[in-house]
Amino acid sequence: MLALLLKPRLLSLKNSVSTKVVLRRLPFILIGIGFWILFYIGTYKVLSYVRGIEFFGEILSRKLFSMTFFSLLGFLILSSIITAISYFYLSKDIPLFLSKPVEIRDISRLKTFDSFINSSWMALSFMPPVFIAYGISYGAAAGYYLLVLGCFLLFSLITAGIGITTAHMLTRLFPAKRTRNVLLGIGVMLFLMLYFLVKGLIPYDISTPDGFINSIMSFKTESPMLPSYWVTEAVSPVLKKSGFSIFYLIILLSNALFFLLLSEIAGLRFYRKNIERIQPSGERVGRGIWGGYYPGINTAMFYKDIKTFFRDTGQWSQVIIIGALIMIYVYNFKSIPVNALSGFSFIKEIMVLVNLVLSGLVLSAVSARFIYASVSLEGQAFWIIRTSPVDMRKFLWAKFLYGFIPVTALMLVLVFLTNLAMNAKGVLMYLSLGTVVVLCVSVSGLGTGLGAIYPKFKYENIASVSMSLGGMAFMLIAFSIVIATLSFEAWIFYVYSLKGAVDLSAKIQIGLSVIMIILINAVAFYIPMRIGKRKLQEQGGII
């Protein structure tokens, strides 16, 4: 029966794959491959450095491997719970299946498959460069690659089983829409608790090699009760060519089967009753103090988007997660031993640059979630805009402002606080804030434009828009713009510090760099916005 229920998905996939679609997605695929290569090179270099450390090298290398799986464990369980709630309880095909002579067991198996694929595909697609880097660094045989892939699949099945079981239990306690938020809240709290716990466990001084090694070693990731430990134990001997033990592979397999079975039992026990409890009912909304506000023709879109945003709990709960991550980010910068590093020349300037690079990463990720997805957020109600006397240019500008204003405010606060934490004031502070504004303009324009060029109006869950191939490509392009802009800025700073703006060559280099910064950011803003407007005007088939 599962094969039969999966058939519509496979046929949809087959029908949607054509040469045209592949060619349309080719740039994204190439960007993804480029990222893979860069990720592989980065991992390989870190691994070579770590393995080169005398005496501790191999221990650290193993530790990094187990830490990777330890981090994945928490991430995949949380991701599985959220995905399972969406696929088991909020999917649009549920009423169809429930009205047909299909057993709950079969629906449950189909949704388990959906949840597993959707919660782990990102980890599945980002991990191969890490595995390959380890394999090549150790000169491992082909068996290693098969083993690590098999272990990773079993590991993902364990997390899916735990996640689905928890999702059923939580939905039993709370209605699905509230569960998702309760869960996200719990997730954030757990994450923060774990973070501060780990922070408390590690020695504070990480400025010396000894301190750094002690810090890494003090992470408690090696409990024999954890699946991440089983993977490490199963893979390590094969990686180091010191034999093969089937013991931990059997543990992984039996646990994967156990947790899948447990999730099925939980599904059979709770699913039917839970589904009945979450049927929509009339929800009266208070008009509040803004009830009498009437938006003008230029602000109507913005007004509608803001109202929708704050009512869509799936949206704002993600703001909480981002808030927590930013808190950690600022806290980390506060912990940097700037004084210990004060002996190095230009250390403050370098730290400000590193801060801007990391802020750029945050900007790209946040923009993918909130700006790239903003046009798709219209959903199938986009016909309303298309049949109204609304100029698409105004529509796109409204979407741009909807993303640009909060993201810029967030980034300015972030960079301002982190610079203060590093005691970077004066010109460095002004330059950083100016750079942030420029990058926010170009990245917001890029996100709005690309989101309009590749809209996904028929989505199951708005988070899937930013996690799509287009969303990932946007993130990588946005980050490339950040890197390019900062590289030119760094070059200006380097030339200015080294030669001063005295000789002609220095002046030309500085001038060209400024032109390049303006050009890169202007193109990133203007071209996607322009193409996006045209593409939206042509959108007809989606409505």
Added chain:
Amino acid sequence: MIILDNISKSFNDMHAVKNISLTVNTGEIFGIVGPNGAGKTTTIKLITGLLTPDEGKILIGKYDIVREPIKAKAILGYVPDKAFLYEKLTAREFLIFISAIYGIPQSEALSRTDEMLELFGIKDVEDELIESFSQGMRQRLLFASALIHRPEALLIDEPFMGLDPFGVRMLKGIIKDLSSKGVTIFLATHSLHIAEELCHRVGFINKGSVISVKTKEEISGVKGGLEGLFMEIGG
């Protein structure tokens, strides 16, 4: 009021609409009927500007929908066959949003919102989120949103979808009333008895082409009325 001048539209070399020429006069109720996949919805989407014709010209009043879309859309109302709305807005907020994008001044927008909510019998649920609305309530809200800017022409795709008998009766009255006030109505439907009752003229569409247009009088003169004619022409 609505002029279709030799319009055609193809998808992947398949003609969805082929050389349609029609004129719908001011205040006229024009119905278009035909089998599934005949091209009714595509024709309506072309008139609304959701699709662009490959050939031909469409005028709404004096405005070409392709060349002057903003002006043409400003005098057009549209009720689609699928009621996708902004689920997280209340009915009242949705109507206020629609008023704003049509540039209706505040004082007028608020009074028209109240008027529409009353007219379509959804005043008591005005502060409820649309996501909790039934199909019939959504259809009423769609009509309210299509009429709030007082359009000169109204395009309706399957007007009575999901409505209860009270709703159907109410809507028929509203359509007749609008027509008597000079609003041009273009509707596509499978409900032949309703088309026969409401429309001044009915066009038969098959395989993307309008094959016949009959007046109310011509239809009533045929044995079996519109249904008989449909079977005869369609067969």
